[in-house]
Amino acid sequence: MQSARPTPSEPTGRALLKGLAFASPFIIGFLVLYLWPILASGYYSLTDFSLFKAPKWVGLANYERMISDAKFWKSLYNTLFFTFVGVPVDIAISIAGAHILNQKLKGQPLWRALVYLPSIVPAVAAGFLWRWLLNAQYGFVNEILRWFRIPQPNWLLDASWGGISVIVLMLWTVGGTMLIYLAALKNVPQELYEAAELDGAGPLRRFWHITWPMISPVTLFQVIVLIIAFLQVFTQPFVLSKDPGLGTQTATGPGDSMLSYSIYLFQNGFTFLKMGYASAMAWVLLFVTLAITLLILWSAKKWVFYDNR
Template sequence: MSTFRSQHSGWALFKGLAFASPFLIGFGVLYAWPILASGWYSLTDFSLFKAPRFVGLANYERMLADDKFWKSLYNTLYFTFVGVPVDIAISLAGAHILNMKLRGQALWRALIYLPSIVPVVAAGFLWRWLLNAQYGFVNEIARWFGLAQPNWLADSAWGGVSVLILMLWTVGGTMLIYLAALKDVPVDLYEAAELDGASHWRRFIDITWPMVSPVTLFQIIVLMIAFLQVFTQPFVLSKDPGLTAQSAVGPGDSMLTYSIYLFQNAFMFLKMGYASAMAWVLLFVTLAITLLVLWSAKKWVFYGNR
């Protein structure tokens, strides 16, 4: 009897592995092997035209003296630590407004989400026109109100702001997730607070924020990863996206992000070993920030069982 059971369980295991084999093979070939290979390549001097030569931690040491590495890391962290809070604030405020009983509510939701379905490259070229210093629509509006008309795409002080504007243009997706979370907040909590004389701000702090804090944690992590990996928006906005070693990405490299510099080293300068080392550094930076957010969540995220 025990022999039959062992044979039956072995056959069931074989069938399960056979059923999952397409995924396991795909994961191994497309994910696991490239990850392990990049770890090895990060310790080598490797390009597409010569065999890898082991150099130890030389690629990582080189980063310490690479000005463009630090510039790209600074820009990326700037976009992340400025863009994510602004995205969260706009999304939560917009969702709160959309959650009210407004006329044409479905239309407003559709209009707000519409930019999220526009291809990023197309949106980038659209915003290059909107932010043009001479005939752009944004500066035209500023001119009507007598405001300053900055040279968005040619001034290093405004290059990073231009990238943030394009990234925040798709805030509608985050807003709709918040809207779904607000729909789950029990209405009787607001009614009880209103009877107690609580103001709108007090109701938001004591009811709305705790109820949507788990969603906020999710949004922060997802947005943070997206901002740390940003590539397309600055690449399209830049008039000369660093296609040569001497050219800058945006005015004064103000649009040079970590992913763009990694791309340049890997596929333009063919420094695969250095690019692999950069990829691992980005992984550890992302992991460190994510763990920090999860650790801090113990103090500001509230769950129903607590």
């Protein structure tokens, strides 16, 4: 019986061709659907291009224009605000929630399913739901704040609260991160906690000296994934800000506080027909994401603990 796998006696070229043939669905898909659009957008970013007319070479003009484009800076600022406030809060809630889910409580599987439930609700549907929850006059969120006599902000029509509203909506799907942390917590050896307890370590010391280092590889992964998601945020601010009933039809929110980078990129490409400028913005976003990711990976040497070292 002959093996289907290439044998050492088979000519190397033939084996290579066979391998390429098997890998071709991915290779072709990658070249056509990923690499080509990436390279094309790089070229378009150096042109005046509108989707309909042939691109006209303008060199670095699109990149130069960004320097004096106030809305570009506003969208970048907003997006970095969403990211640098939203990601730490997301991580903190996830770790806290994972600890609660890790307790031996009755009906634990049900609680775990419930925290994940928002993650399977489509973002647009969630946006419409939260638009009512955050309504300054009739929303449940302000109603709860009223019970506790806490001032009730005008979440969707006050420039200082628009960005916070976007973060709140982003945090609604925190359950996904929480469950990954739950899996990480279950992998922490119990004997470490027992030893620490014998040495008199309290809950905070046990968390800081055992849990945090042991789940730090997961934290590194989560931080990078969340940063990428927050930097590309589109649907949440788009839905929250686009409400004809409120009279705001700009998709940018009060004081442009919900104008995310991706929304401004979309506006330039598909509303203003400035696809060259939109492509340049996409490349800047790529480099911003890359820079932040590399910075985090560099810093990881100091705070991420791998127990196989």
